Amino acid sequence: MSTPDDGTETRPRWVFGYGSLMWNPGFATPETRAARLQGWHRAFCIYSEHYRGTPQQPGLILGLLPGGACRGLAHRLPDEDYDTVRRYLIHREIDNDGVYRETVRPIHLDDGRAVPSLVYLADRQHRQFAGKLPLETAVGLVRHGRGATGSNLDYVENTVRHLVELGLRDRALEELARRAATP
Structure with missing residues (x-):
């Protein structure tokens, strides 16, 4: 089990989802709440060479970049299967490409609680970090990306759909x- 990069030795009870973790956490969660992460924003800034693309035809996936705030969903980690779920999250978010860094940050739940949460940030030094791309470049990557978990367009559309279900608008994602x- 990895240790979060912020030096804490806590056992965080929540994971923050801002992309596919919102609509496909991959584990049974005892509680899901709308949540906000302050100081970070959602951006299509990572080339996907596994889940939504290949090394020859990369897709484009979300990461968190400094600045602003990001609204998404927080899933409480189950007590009974905690270690299994943590291993799953590390495999899903870190082991395949290594483009995310696991950290613990405070998030604000919709019921007013502030809780420490696992958060997966884009590693801006990683070779798959794309940064902010021109819209036409992003459109081409999303249109043609297909990887182990399906098409890149499905990923983008699912993210937009779930944001709308939460009452959130992200005009840049909608335009993408x-x-x-x-075509």
Whole structure:
């Protein structure tokens, strides 16, 4: 089990989802709440060479970058299967590409609680870090990306759909989805 990079030795009870972890956490969670992470924002800034693309035809996936705030979902980790779920999250978010760094940050739940949470941040030094790309470049990557878990366009559209279900609008993501879906 890895130790979060912020030096804490805590056993965080929550994981913050801002992309596919919102709509596909991959584990049974005893509680899910709308949540906000302050100081970070959602961005399509990572080349996907596994889940939503290949090394030859990368896709584009979300990461968290400094600045602003990000609203998403927080999933409480189960007590009984805690270690199994942590291993799963490390495998899912870190082991395949190593493009995310695990850290613990405070998040604000919709019921007013502030809780420490696992958060997966984009590693800006990683070779798959794309940064902010021009819209046309992002559209091409999303339109043609397909990896182990399906098409890149499905990933973008699922993210937009779940944000809308939460009552959130992300016009940049909506525009990317619209443009990528139109040949």
